[in-house]
Amino acid sequence: MRPLTPADLNPAVANVQYAVRGELAIKAEDYRGKLESKDHGLPFNRVINSNIGNPQQKGLDQPPITFSRQVAALMEYPPLIDIVKDKWPSDVIARAQELQAEIGSIGAYSHSKGVPLIRRSVAKFISDRDGFPCDPEDIFLTAGASAGVSLLLNVLITPPKTGILIPIPQYPLYTATLAQYNGVALPYHLSEPDGWSTSLDEIKAALAKADNDGITARALVIINPGNPTGSLLDVPTMEAVVRLCEEHSLVLLADEVYQTNLHSPSTHPFHSFKQVVRRLDSPIPLFSFHSTSKGVTGECGRRGGYFECTNISDEVRALLYKMVSVGLCPPLSGQVGVDCMVRPPKAGEPSYDLYKKETDTIHAALAQRTKLMAERLNALPGVSCVNSPGALYLYPKLELPDKAVEEAKRLGKSPDTLYALELLDETGICVVPGSGFGQKVGEHHYRLTCLCPGVEEYVGALEKFHNKFVQKYGGL
Numbered sequence: 445m446r447p448l449t450p451a452d453l454n455p456a457v458a459n460v461q462y463a464v465r466g467e468l469a470i471k472a473e474d475y476r477g478k479l480e481s482k483d484h485g486l487p488f489n490r491v492i493n494s495n496i497g498n499p500q501q502k503g504l505d506q507p508p509i510t511f512s513r514q515v516a517a518l519m520e521y522p523p524l525i526d527i528v529k530d531k532w533p534s535d536v537i538a539r540a541q542e543l544q545a546e547i548g549s550i551g552a553y554s555h556s557k558g559v560p561l562i563r564r565s566v567a568k569f570i571s572d573r574d575g576f577p578c579d580p581e582d583i584f585l586t587a588g589a590s591a592g593v594s595l596l597l598n599v600l601i602t603p604p605k606t607g608i609l610i611p612i613p614q615y616p617l618y619t620a621t622l623a624q625y626n627g628v629a630l631p632y633h634l635s636e637p638d639g640w641s642t643s644l645d646e647i648k649a650a651l652a653k654a655d656n657d658g659i660t661a662r663a664l665v666i667i668n669p670g671n672p673t674g675s676l677l678d679v680p681t682m683e684a685v686v687r688l689c690e691e692h693s694l695v696l697l698a699d700e701v702y703q704t705n706l707h708s709p710s711t712h713p714f715h716s717f718k719q720v721v722r723r724l725d726s727p728i729p730l731f732s733f734h735s736t737s738k739g740v741t742g743e744c745g746r747r748g749g750y751f752e753c754t755n756i757s758d759e760v761r762a763l764l765y766k767m768v769s770v771g772l773c774p775p776l777s778g779q780v781g782v783d784c785m786v787r788p789p790k791a792g793e794p795s796y797d798l799y800k801k802e803t804d805t806i807h808a809a810l811a812q813r814t815k816l817m818a819e820r821l822n823a824l825p826g827v828s829c830v831n832s833p834g835a836l837y838l839y840p841k842l843e844l845p846d847k848a849v850e851e852a853k854r855l856g857k858s859p860d861t862l863y864a865l866e867l868l869d870e871t872g873i874c875v876v877p878g879s880g881f882g883q884k885v886g887e888h889h890y891r892l893t894c895l896c897p898g899v900e901e902y903v904g905a906l907e908k909f910h911n912k913f914v915q916k917y918g919g920l
């Protein structure tokens with residue numbers, strides 16, 4: 445029998461790229477293994493995973509929210525209720541009992557769009573957030589936001605030439621999924637000098653180019669707050685984006701998974717596209733994504749998320765329902781996580797004080813690390829860094845010595861990959877090179893997260909490395 449080879453696979457597979465778990469992450473894992481032996485010979489004693497927005501990962505260790513985990517524990521093992529009845533807060537027990545009465549065992553499949561009670565919780569969360577009604581029938585619970593994005597891109601792409609407008613830099617889920625489904629990425633650049641804001645002119649230029657190339661632009665992706673940039677859209681920009689979608693009959697895909705990761709919410713608040721669309725009374729088709737993976741919940745591994753359909757006809761919604769039915773249902777533990785995220789303890793309830801303390805601590809740590817890292821990075825020669833108001837990332841720009849660029853070329857790597865590899869080799873700090881997210885030709889960036897504890901120590905190592913790197917390659 446002939447063995448299965450890559451040539452036997454769908455050719456689209458070869459085109460899929462996902463830098464967040466690419467060369468750098470693999471090498472970092474390798475180093476982590478080596479560090480377990482006493483005479484590892486490496487110039488550092490721990491790997492710092494600044495490459496991935498996975499808050500509870502080993503080494504990042506963001507603690508889970510107690511309320512969510514207690515409810516999860518009771519859902520996993522209902523007899524535990526009798527053991528903890530007088531020890532755990534009564535609102536935890538009441539929530540678990542309410543969910544158990546609706547779901548039964550979380551070992552069973554649920555409705556394919558998700559448990560109806562949880563979809564109602566999501567709808568209430570959205571209507572409280574936006575001040576506009578939300579129909580639970582418009583909610584689809586998903587295995588993380590990724591599953592929703594993947595489904596929507598899949599159904600929106602009609603080969604051979606469907607274009608999807610994606611921001612550059614972007615979270616590589618979008619380019620990877622487009623490659624998988626043979627969609628055409630229509631890149632539009634975010635404006636770094638304006639704090640990585642969304643430029644309408646850039647979107648219009650991308651639309652004109654698509655038209656010229658005979659590509660039908662079907663949808664526009666906006667990531668707000670941004671990954672990898674940490675940017676946050678203001679309302680006038682959002683309104684202009686909605687009007688542009690109307691003008692060009694574009695579906696809007698609003699990735700809002702970082703909506704609660706705000707470092708200064710009083711001056712930089714989050715506004716949802718759903719709210720803007722309703723306020724403008726706009727007819728644009730909108731899909732909005734949210735997740736339990738980010739925010740202060742950080743439950744990436746549970747795979748919880750949802751998308752909301754706005755201005756989507758019953759016929760299209762029925763087809764989406766058919767498609768999600770093929771996969772039976774999203775994970776029940778993820779659905780329970782969504783319920784806890786959208787229905788956290790309220791002031792006055794027994795779990796509230798601890799919940800508030802835990803979430804305040806996480807928000808404060810993320811804001812403090814982001815500020816400190818941006819300040820210190822901006823003080824380095826050849827580095828400029830937008831101080832991000834949201835999400836979990838910074839995306840500094842690097843000016844690199846010509847000799848470093850030449851050396852990268854010789855090695856067949858992008859210059860920021862060379863920089864990131866040497867950073868990892870010398871300090872154990874793992875970041876993702878900008879080439880994995882996209883950037884303008886000739887520019888160099890990298891993304892680092894604000895999730896790593898011990899920030900002073902590793903920013904110091906980063907500074908030392910940067911100065912040495914610049915010197916090694918002949919200065920700027």
Ligand SMILES: Cc1ncc(COP(=O)(O)O)c(C=O)c1O
Pocket residue numbers: 497587588589590591615617667671699701734735736737744748749
């Ligand atoms: C912008 C953005 N969208 C979606 C996702 C996927 O998240 P999930 O774990 O919910 O699939 C991520 C994960 O990092 C992200 O950064």
